[in-house]
Amino acid sequence: MKGxxxxxxxxxxxxxxxxxxxxxxxxxxxxxxxxxxxxxxxxMYDPIAxxxxxxxxxxxxxxxxxxxxxxxxxxxxxxxxxxxDEYPNTKEGYEAAGVSMVNPxxxxxxxxxxxxxxxxxxxxxxxxxxxxxxxxxVKIEKFSGVPAYQTGAxxxxxxxxxxxxxxxxxxITYGVNNMGSHASQITPTDRWxxxxxxxxxxxxx
Amino acid sequence: xxxxxMILKSVWKSLFLFSAISVIAVSTVNAQDAKExxxxxxxxxxxxxxxxxxxxxxxxxxxxxxxxxxxLLKWIPNSQAxxxxxxxxxxxxxxxNGKVAMTAFPELDEAKVKDILAYIQEGEPKPAAGAEGAAGxxxxxxxxxxxxxxxxxxxxxIVAIVILVILGRASKLLERLILQKQGIEMExxxxxxVGVRKMxxxxxxxxFFILCLIxxxxxxxxxxxxxxxxxxxxxxxxxxxxxHELHAGINQIDCQYCHNGAFKSKNATIPSLNVCMNCHxxxxxxxxxxxxxxxxxxxxxxxxxxxxxxxxxxxxxxxPMEWVRVHNLPxxxxxxxxxxxxxxxxxxxKAKGLQPTEPVxxxxxxxxxxxxxxxxxxxxxxxxxxxxxxxxxxxxxKNNAFYAKVIEAHEKIKKGEKITPALLGGLExxxxxx
Numbered sequence: 001m002k003g004x005x006x007x008x009x010x011x012x013x014x015x016x017x018x019x020x021x022x023x024x025x026x027x028x029x030x031x032x033x034x035x036x037x038x039x040x041x042x043x044m045y046d047p048i049a050x051x052x053x054x055x056x057x058x059x060x061x062x063x064x065x066x067x068x069x070x071x072x073x074x075x076x077x078x079x080x081x082x083x084x085d086e087y088p089n090t091k092e093g094y095e096a097a098g099v100s101m102v103n104p105x106x107x108x109x110x111x112x113x114x115x116x117x118x119x120x121x122x123x124x125x126x127x128x129x130x131x132x133x134x135x136x137x138v139k140i141e142k143f144s145g146v147p148a149y150q151t152g153a154x155x156x157x158x159x160x161x162x163x164x165x166x167x168x169x170x171x172i173t174y175g176v177n178n179m180g181s182h183a184s185q186i187t188p189t190d191r192w193x194x195x196x197x198x199x200x201x202x203x204x205x
Numbered sequence: 206x207x208x209x210x211m212i213l214k215s216v217w218k219s220l221f222l223f224s225a226i227s228v229i230a231v232s233t234v235n236a237q238d239a240k241e242x243x244x245x246x247x248x249x250x251x252x253x254x255x256x257x258x259x260x261x262x263x264x265x266x267x268x269x270x271x272x273x274x275x276x277l278l279k280w281i282p283n284s285q286a287x288x289x290x291x292x293x294x295x296x297x298x299x300x301x302n303g304k305v306a307m308t309a310f311p312e313l314d315e316a317k318v319k320d321i322l323a324y325i326q327e328g329e330p331k332p333a334a335g336a337e338g339a340a341g342x343x344x345x346x347x348x349x350x351x352x353x354x355x356x357x358x359x360x361x362x363i364v365a366i367v368i369l370v371i372l373g374r375a376s377k378l379l380e381r382l383i384l385q386k387q388g389i390e391m392e393x394x395x396x397x398x399v400g401v402r403k404m405x406x407x408x409x410x411x412x413f414f415i416l417c418l419i420x421x422x423x424x425x426x427x428x429x430x431x432x433x434x435x436x437x438x439x440x441x442x443x444x445x446x447x448x449h450e451l452h453a454g455i456n457q458i459d460c461q462y463c464h465n466g467a468f469k470s471k472n473a474t475i476p477s478l479n480v481c482m483n484c485h486x487x488x489x490x491x492x493x494x495x496x497x498x499x500x501x502x503x504x505x506x507x508x509x510x511x512x513x514x515x516x517x518x519x520x521x522x523x524x525p526m527e528w529v530r531v532h533n534l535p536x537x538x539x540x541x542x543x544x545x546x547x548x549x550x551x552x553x554x555k556a557k558g559l560q561p562t563e564p565v566x567x568x569x570x571x572x573x574x575x576x577x578x579x580x581x582x583x584x585x586x587x588x589x590x591x592x593x594x595x596x597x598x599x600x601x602x603k604n605n606a607f608y609a610k611v612i613e614a615h616e617k618i619k620k621g622e623k624i625t626p627a628l629l630g631g632l633e634x635x636x637x638x639x
Contacts, residue, residue, distance in 0.1 A: 011376065012404075013413060015369055021420075022362055033440040033580065036533075038433045044535035053475040055527055067525040069477065121459040136457045142488055145251035155253070155308040177253050177261050180483030185465050 082188040087166075089174040094156060094167060101166030105192045115197030118190055122182060123198075131201035145178065149202045161202045168195045242324030245317055249310055256328060257496055259514060260487055263302055265325050272298075274322065281318050283309040329492065434535075440580035441529040445504050447579075454574035460566045467542040467566070475528050481505050489513070531581050538587075545569075548607050549599070556597040 031037065039045070050056055050068040058066050072078060087097035105111050120129065128135040131149035138146050147153065152160040155177055156167075172191050175181040186194065246254075253261035268277070276294055279287050284307040287295040299306075313321075404410050452458050461467065466474030482505065490499035498506070498513060506513055510522030534540055545553060550565045557568040567573065571582025583589060602608045610630075617624050630636070 011373055012410065015373065017417070018369065019366070019417075022365065031438065033438050034442060036436045036439050038429055040433050041535075044537065045533050047536045051530070053528055054530060069525060121461045121465075125456070125458050125462070137484075140456070141247075142456065143484070144247035145249065145253070153308070175483075178251075178487045180486060181479070182483070184477065184479055185462070 087170060091156070094170050097170040098164045098167035101164075101169055103165045103169075103192050103195055105189070105196060107196060111193050111196055112200065114190070115193035115195075118186060118194050119197045119201075122186060123194065126179070131198065143178070149198065150204045163202070165192075165195045165199060168198050238320045238323040239327040240324075241317075242320035242322070243329075245313070245321050246324050249313065250321065253307070255487070256325065257491060258489060258498075259516065261305065262307065266328065269322055269326055274319075277322060278315055278318055280307075281321070282311055282313050285309060435584045435586055436531075436533070436581050437584045438580055439531060440578055441531060443529055443578070444527055446501050448577045449573045449579055450575055450577045460564050460573070464566075467546055469543055471539075471541045471543070473542050478505055478509050478526060482509070482511070486516075531579055532585060534585060548605065549597075551602065551605075552597050552599045556593070 050061075050064075054068055055066055056064050056068050058064075064070060087093040087101070119127075123131075124135050125137045126135040126143050126146050127133060127149070128138070128146075133146040133148040133152060135143075135146065137143040147155075147160050149160050154160050154163060169191055171179070172186065172194060173181060173183045182191075250265075254263070254265050256266045257264055272280070272294070276292075279292075280295060280298075284295065284299070286309075288299050452463075453460065463476040463480055464473045466472050485502050485505055489502055491497060493499065504526075505511075507522075508524055508526045510519035511517075512519065546565050553559075553565055553568045559565065559567055569583045569585075573579065573582075599608065614624060614629055617628075625631070
């Protein structure tokens with residue numbers, strides 16, 4: 001009699017040990033990827049200052065209408081910002097920019113290296129590493145109709161190879177046809193570096 | 206009766222299929238022209254036109270029904286000349302489309318224009334239906350994986366418990382049979398309630414139960430404390446199903462194209478929607494949604510108040526996209542992206558063993574180009590930062606202005622020259638005004 005109860009206990013012992021370990025392992029390994037998990041002092045992660053790209057409590061700053069991304073207040077401009085509205089996004093503006101804008105940067109290896117890097121990041125997905133209009137996105141047929149700098153014709157007249165620095169700058173700033181404006185991504189100085197590099201590509205160098 | 210109608214239906218279906226196939230077979234006579242036309246269309250027209258969507262110019266499907274071939278043969282090579290000659294159809298078309306002048310294509314002769322028109326008439330060649338179905342089922346499989354793995358674990362645990370219970374019952378029965386053979390009668394099963402009460406009176410069992418509880422709680426506590434505030438693997442649901450696998454992986458767009466703040470400032474920045482529109486004004490993935498704009502791309506349009514038909518923005522309808530922040534440092538920790546990806550790029554690449562083709566961002570953000578949904582790859586804990594700062598070798602840095610300055614200061618100290626905090630960057634605003 002005694003022996004049998006002991007045997008039962010042994011069985012139960014094995015079950016419970018197994019269950020305890022199985023549950024502990026399952027639940028502690030369990031992690032909801034949609035949740036940040038246990039946090040201590042969550043308020044440390046939610047700054048009092050406006051959090052970029054995140055909603056803003058309307059009671060906090062009523063005029064922001066709930067979002068942190070705002071245009072600069074009227075009649076102000078950020079430090080180091082160069083305004084460019086002398087040449088508007090029209091055919092006349094384009095032609096005028098083409099005639100009177102000159103690249104303020106000296107052509108040297110550092111500027112060209114910077115220009116090459118920027119070109120690779122921002123332009124080559126469509127225009128191709130060599131500016132031949134055969135970028136990766138064109139090759140996989142996501143985009144098409146990208147003219148080659150050396151041989152293509154510009155949709156605004158003339159050959160791509162003859163475009164002046166001002167015209168290239170104007171196009172980067174405002175975009176044309178299916179190409180969007182890259183003004184928010186590339187600063188004016190960086191745009192001139194890209195123009196410098198594009199001019200090298202036009203010559204096929 | 207039902208069977209017969211089913212058979213009839215399938216006969217009709219096969220007949221229809223047959224006739225469709227024969228129509229396609231006949232039309233393949235034109236295929237070569239259309240193929241040639243497709244190449245020409247992609248090279249010459251597609252920067253302003255699409256078949257089934259308005260871009261800069263109108264959608265071109267059905268253009269041969271709207272205009273005569275004779276007119277199109279004159280219009281396409283030089284539309285401006287045709288307008289100048291006072292052709293009423295040309296003037297009307299010009300005015301209807303916002304007076305945007307179409308580029309002249311003198312290089313397109315009659316045969317080439319006819320090829321392009323053949324392509325427009327045929328439309329985009331459809332991929333084989335079988336391949337599409339297979340791809341669809343594969344993607345459906347992919348989506349279910351994470352839910353499945355969790356369900357799988359639970360199922361395994363349940364099955365294990367069931368097997369144990371059954372084995373327990375069986376062994377009990379065998380035991381009883383053996384005892385019966387030996388002539389010892391065993392008491393019948395006691396009701397569960399009484400059994401449980403009896404169990405809790407058993408000191409050994411209570412001891413064991415408490416031990417199990419301690420192990421379980423200890424394990425919970427240990428894991429909980431180690432993972433408090435560690436967001437590794439955090440993968441919130443975003444308002445748009447943006448796939449980094451598609452954009453950074455398949456399309457090979459550089460991280461900096463969208464997150465260009467990472468190279469200039471503290472924040473990597475989430476791109477504003479105008480950056481999306483640089484491509485998605487034209488890329489609408491209509492081929493995957495039966496000619497409709499992809500619902501995810503439509504969310505961009507809705508957020509901007511953009512109407513793809515008129516290509517106009519209505520600011521009164523725009524509302525910002527509320528992305529859910531994945532990587533979030535507590536307020537008391539300062540981290541600067543540009544310091545790491547620009548100044549320290551070479552050192553980080555070497556320390557983390559990145560391939561030259563991989564962006565430096567992968568060092569901390571992991572293989573983003575394979576993440577369909579973005580998740581936090583690194584723990585971003587203090588220990589993680591400190592370990593990297595302890596182990597990364599920064600000797601032999603070339604063209605690094607930051608370390609050059611440090612070396613310059615050391616040279617001055619060695620020579621016994623005067624050195625001030627200002628020389629070591631002590632006048633930077635951020636040193637005092639945070």
